[in-house]
Amino acid sequence: MVIAHIDLDAFFAAVELHHHPELRGQPLVVGGDPNGRGVVATASYAAREFGIRSAMSSAEARRRCPDAVFLRPNMSAYREWSTRLWDMVEPECEVFEQAGIDEAYLELNDEDPLEHAQQIQQLVREKMRLSCSLGVSAAKVVAKIASDFDKPGGITYVPPGEEAAFLAPMAARKLPGVGPRTEERLTKVGISTIGQLAAMDDDHPLLRGKWGAVMALRARGIDKRTVGSERAERISISTERTFEEDLSDRAQLSERGREMAGRVAERLTEKGRYARTVTVKMRYPDFTTITRAQTLNHATDDAIIIWRAAAMLIGAALRVRNEPLRLLGIGVTGLSDQRQLTLFPLEGLIQAKASPKHEVAS
DNA sequence: TCTGGGGTCCTAGGACCC
DNA sequence: TCTGGGGTCCTAGGACCC
DSSP, rough: OOEEEEEEEHHHHHHHHOOOGGGGGGGEEEESOTTTTTTEEEEOHHHHTTTTTTSSHHHHHHHHHHTOOEEEEOOHHHHHHHHHHHHHGGGGGSSSSEEEETTTEEEOOOOHHHHHHHHHHHHHHHHHOEEEEEEEEESSHHHHHTTTTTTTTTEEEOOOHHHHHHHHHGGGGGSOOOOOOHHHHHHHOOBHHHHHHHHHHHHHHGHHHHHHHHHHHTTOOOOOOOOOOOOOOOOOEEEEEEEOOOOOOOHHHHHHHHHHHHHHHHHHHHHHHHHEEEEEEEOOOTTEEEEEEEEEEEEEOHHHHHHHHHHHHHHHHHHSSOOOOOEEEEEEEEEESSSOOOOSSSSSHHHHHOOOOGGTTT
């Protein structure tokens, strides 16, 4: 079985350049407001030459390249391009798994996987005028890392048996699942490459638990996941907002919160889904972030019910720490297709019999 | 120069049940 | 009166990904 990971190059920026061809050649940054609290979502390759990277604050990006053009993300346009693109690629392979707005895994045909990969890259270039990179390997994690190896526009093939050797010299941070925190912990014990990580003792404290074991295997290029095995159903819906200025006024907070609850309810309704647990996320000016959740008796898609639960959670949290908020988020989890959970179809009947209100005193 | 928005998964403790 | 182990649900926080 040969797996490809396909990754669009600077996708958001590439779509914007199709919408604004006059910007071609100029450094382009897609992200939040450089005058406010925005961060970079994607920088064009021209902008990357100035050291601009994803997740950097937009203000810093502008400092590095004052002449760059800054655009706010137009997510609905990117989603539309993404849908068209993957609808076109999917029929070209036996098994397909979208892994994000701009990336996917495919199973390639066994006879000539490299030619197959080239055909797909060509198709994307000709039909969508988009550049993409591919990584080809027997293991998902290796395909993923390989697709990043020769960007933009490359195809990197890692033959069976050479997975560990391919990964070994790379920075540990390149391994999906190793973020800033884990990288720091690894550095402290003298580990900086994937090869060193692969050579670590299995019972090392940093490799404890389920996740550690998975990391250790992946560092050796071993990955049992198959294409198409990931969960396809959404398990949560949320919206959040970092305010331009920290918000302390309760009335304003309520207004923003009500809007957010409305948006969440709308998205539930659109999908015909109901949620049982309401979550709020609050970030204080010092960046301390807390979450509070409440599970309802019945699943709902009602904005008022969601807001009522959220408002209670927010109120309780603010009684503990009454400070302005930098961010407020409202979300739901525990999604189902039905308003009523029917684990026990007779439950309603039994309850109605067993607990009539006038018998509570007994 | 402070750090977005939309998600997923893991861990861990407590409640509660068998 | 003391005590166990497993399973599930709920909550909170943290790490990570694009």
